[in-house]
Amino acid sequence: MFVYFIQQKGFLDGNPNYLADRMQAVREQAGKGHFHTFYRQFLRRLFHEGLGQHKKARVTDLTSLIGDVPYLNGGLFDVHELEVAHPDIDIPDEAFERLFTFFDAYDWHLDDRPLSSGSEINPDVLGYIFEKYINQKQMGAYYTKEDITEYISKNTVIPHLLEQARERCKVAFDGDASVWSLLKADPDRYIYPAMKTGVIDASGKVVPVSVLPDFVQTGMNDPKARMFERRYNLGEAVFHVAASNGQTQRGTLPTETWREYVERRGRCLAVRDKLASGAVKSADDLITLNLDIRQFMQDVIDTCTSPDLLRAVWQAIVGRIPERAKANEKFATASPSSTPPVARALFSSPRSTCWNRSTKPASTAWKALSRMQRNSASRAKPTSSRCWRKSGTIIRALLHLQEHHPAQPLRRGHHGRGGGNL
Secondary structure, eight states: OHHHHHHHTTTTTTOTTHHHHHHHHHHHHHOTTTOOOHIIIIIHHIIIIIITSOGGGSOTTHHHHHOSOOOOOSSTTSOOHHHHHOTTOOOOHHHHHHHHHHHTTSEEOOSOOOOOSTTEEOHHHHHHHHHHHSOHHHHOOOOOOHHHHHHHHHHHHHHHHHHHHHHHOGGGGSSTTSTTHHHHHOGGGGSOHHHHTTTBOTTSOBOOGGGSOHHHHHHHHOHHHHHTOHHHHTSBOOOEEEOTTSSEEESSOTTOBHHHHHHHHHHHHHHHHHHHTTOOOSHHHHHHTTOOHHHHHHHHHHTOOOHHHHHHHHHHHHTTSOOSHHHHHHHHTOOTTTSOHHHHHHHOOTTOSSOOTTSOHHHHHHHHHHHHHHHHHTTOOGGGOHHHHSHHHHHHHHHHHHHHOTTSOOOTTOBOTTOSBO
16 A cells, blocks of 8 residues: 555656556566466565665666665565465465555545545555554654644754855844844734634734633633632633634634633733744744744745845755756746745746746746846846846756756856856
């Protein structure tokens, strides 16, 4: 099931129908009367010698049989104890044919779309199966859901990008017009919706205390009154506020008590005031206050009007993505449904007049960079150049220059047709 999942995304020799095609190819290659079974002649070698073994350790003739497949550690493709105890075990091809037909009835995907029907299988399902299959106690392997991995990754990767960009372009992070002014201009944008529930309404106004029950209003200001108030401490908090669609919605979180709501309300308003005062000016503050750091990074890119800041962000990211030009282009032109918001902000440029897939990439890239440099050299206002106001144009230009001119690396002091240093 795991192999069927990764084949659908082209991870096995670039073929989304890898298993069925290999079964047919192995049959034809062996010839009539010499083909044993798909399991013994192909699958066992794919599992144990291919997916379960480093590429350097594989025998030379294996590639012609299984093609280009990755090494996947974790023990899933190790030799099973049943295979050791029963080396002559076999599985008829008909079983796999029926299994493939069964799997084809499902929709396999890698993104975060919610399961809208019973015919969709996402990584959560495979993670659960993998977790139950492996020896957790021996290997210490547990499947971690995306809410935890997202929290860990975005609060690790994005602060690094911000710090790297700050080192390369200090002026963009200092002064009243720095990127931190985005937080001050619209504090509510960077507070998570769950935190604002029942505290800040759809119009951006603070929900008045008067809508809360009397015993809650009393308990909020009188510690003695709330000390023995069971409804305040243990009762589920339920009240409703106006929603953006003109209807009403619940103003508390599921299972939240009134005590918890009051604590969250105070915390939310305190963070909001801190943002509005301009006191948040570091990535550490964004993490400490549990703010939407990914939205902030995306806005930094979207509102970027400086080629220096744009170049600094680009340089910070290049060190964290594959350096081959094709990998860069694939990353830059990924479909919107599968590209993270921050990456989409960097690589999208719907209004750009400097980029057109029908033109020669190298020529277009030179024009874009040359215009950017001329405007910068003439001290033109940032808003006067559509070419580098839109970050996606320059990012694509740089990536395609790297692809079409591999012998001329992009670095300071490199001279191009547009003249001057890039």
